[in-house]
Amino acid sequence: MRRFPASLVLLALLAPVPALANGMPQLAFNNPLTLDQVWWGAGIFVVFLLLAWKWGLPRVATVLEDRAAHIAADLDAARAAKATADAAAAEVTAAIAAARSEAQTAISAAVEAAKADEATRSAALNARLEAQLAQAEQQISAARAAALGALRQVAGETAATVVARLTGAPAPPGRIDQEVAAALAARGIVESHA
Amino acid sequence: MAAGKIDALSQFALHPMFGELGRMGFSQSPLMMAVAAGLTLLILGVGMAPRAMVPGRLQAAAELLYEFVYNMCSETIGEEGRRFFPFVFTLFLFILFGNLLGVFPYFFTFTSHIAVTLALTIVVVVLTTVVGLAIHKLHFFSYFVPEGVPKLLLPLLVPIEILSYLSRLISLSVRLFANMMAGHVMLEVFGAFVIMLGGAGLLGLLPAGLALGVNTVLIGFELLVAVLQAYVFAILTCIYLHDAVHLH
Numbered sequence: 212m213r214r215f216p217a218s219l220v221l222l223a224l225l226a227p228v229p230a231l232a233n234g235m236p237q238l239a240f241n242n243p244l245t246l247d248q249v250w251w252g253a254g255i256f257v258v259f260l261l262l263a264w265k266w267g268l269p270r271v272a273t274v275l276e277d278r279a280a281h282i283a284a285d286l287d288a289a290r291a292a293k294a295t296a297d298a299a300a301a302e303v304t305a306a307i308a309a310a311r312s313e314a315q316t317a318i319s320a321a322v323e324a325a326k327a328d329e330a331t332r333s334a335a336l337n338a339r340l341e342a343q344l345a346q347a348e349q350q351i352s353a354a355r356a357a358a359l360g361a362l363r364q365v366a367g368e369t370a371a372t373v374v375a376r377l378t379g380a381p382a383p384p385g386r387i388d389q390e391v392a393a394a395l396a397a398r399g400i401v402e403s404h405a
Numbered sequence: 406m407a408a409g410k411i412d413a414l415s416q417f418a419l420h421p422m423f424g425e426l427g428r429m430g431f432s433q434s435p436l437m438m439a440v441a442a443g444l445t446l447l448i449l450g451v452g453m454a455p456r457a458m459v460p461g462r463l464q465a466a467a468e469l470l471y472e473f474v475y476n477m478c479s480e481t482i483g484e485e486g487r488r489f490f491p492f493v494f495t496l497f498l499f500i501l502f503g504n505l506l507g508v509f510p511y512f513f514t515f516t517s518h519i520a521v522t523l524a525l526t527i528v529v530v531v532l533t534t535v536v537g538l539a540i541h542k543l544h545f546f547s548y549f550v551p552e553g554v555p556k557l558l559l560p561l562l563v564p565i566e567i568l569s570y571l572s573r574l575i576s577l578s579v580r581l582f583a584n585m586m587a588g589h590v591m592l593e594v595f596g597a598f599v600i601m602l603g604g605a606g607l608l609g610l611l612p613a614g615l616a617l618g619v620n621t622v623l624i625g626f627e628l629l630v631a632v633l634q635a636y637v638f639a640i641l642t643c644i645y646l647h648d649a650v651h652l653h
Binding site: 235236238245247252255256259260264266270271273277278281 | 491
């Protein structure tokens with residue numbers, strides 16, 4: 212619209228140009244082609260309109276509709292998949308928590324069991340060791356008693372021999388025994404009557 | 406073109422073409438109309454042939470054109486605009502390709518003929534009037550009676566409204582015709598300058614180069630005008646249809 216006056220100015224400027232004397236071909240209505248182009252144009256326009264309306268544009272419309280439907284379906288599928296994934300993630304989290312607490316319980320149970328087992332075993336070991344110790348002590352005291360018994364006999368016989376050599380007469384056996392026992396008791400080695 | 410004489414208007418002259426067809430009034434103008442319609446249908450036909458979910462270049466072009474005109478219709482006319490979409494689409498692409506093809510050298514610009522643009526405008530005005538009458542019956546004529554005006558002024562205002570309604574025939578057709586013609590005259594004039602100055606010897610070379618530069622810029626400008634004027638024609642058609650459907 213703004214260019215219309217400009218074009219008028221231009222036409223005015225061009226007016227003196229000799230070629231313009233022939234006038235504008237657009238206004239040459241004595242040329243039948245000027246109006247004939249309108250009839251041809253009307254026919255072409257109608258054919259163009261009908262082809263675009265009935266054939267060309269519906270082709271575009273169906274593709275656009277298909278795409279819109281496809282996108283909507285994809286979005287729905289994506290939303291459903293997201294819901295599923297969220298549920299699965301929650302499930303996994305819950306499973307992990309359950310597994311963790313289960314493992315914790317199992318570990319503490321195992322530790323308790325191990326402790327109890329250890330305690331029983333060490334008790335048994337202690338008992339066995341004490342029994343062996345007692346047995347050993349018993350054997351030691353028996354051996355000692357045996358050794359001491361032998362010592363008294365040897366001392367009695369030695370004393371009798373010594374007395375017989377010194378005095379030339381055998382010593383009374385009751386006296387020897389009594390003296391040896393008293394001497395041993397005085398040294399604290401064995402009881403008087405053992 | 407003879408030197409010293411600028412023949413800016415012979416480019417608009419019509420010549421009969423194709424022998425027998427030419428005798429039936431076929432000239433460059435109907436040829437370019439057919440090419441414009443054919444190119445549009447080709448884009449729709451070939452472009453949409455893959456029916457691809459992710460469109461290629463030509464399909465994207467077809468969809469772009471479709472959605473551009475569709476949105477123009479539904480936004481300007483309203484819900485009812487969809488019914489007029491095929492007509493507006495055809496009209497817009499007919500003019501758009503007519504304008505764009507005209508920028509090519511040796512091609513003919515049928516939108517530079519007032520007979521063609523006036524015929525298109527008559528179609529638009531008759532269509533809007535028929536649509537208005539069909540929807541609103543006789544109530545349609547209230548369109549010419551402005552609201553909230555003293556009754557005393559009506560004898561003055563109603564003729565003005567009718568005149569402004571009829572002036573659409575002139576404004577719509579002359580706007581397109583004058584824009585296209587002016588652009589092509591300017592291209593021709595500056596093109597002639599290049600030849601005349603370039604042939605005038607060493608001194609003329611610089612101005613000839615300038616004129617060539619101007620013409621280069623003008624080509625870009627003409628491409629803009631070609632698209633803009635097609636858009637203006639289509640959007641005004643939509644506005645007139647909106648008026649016919651909604652009565653203001």
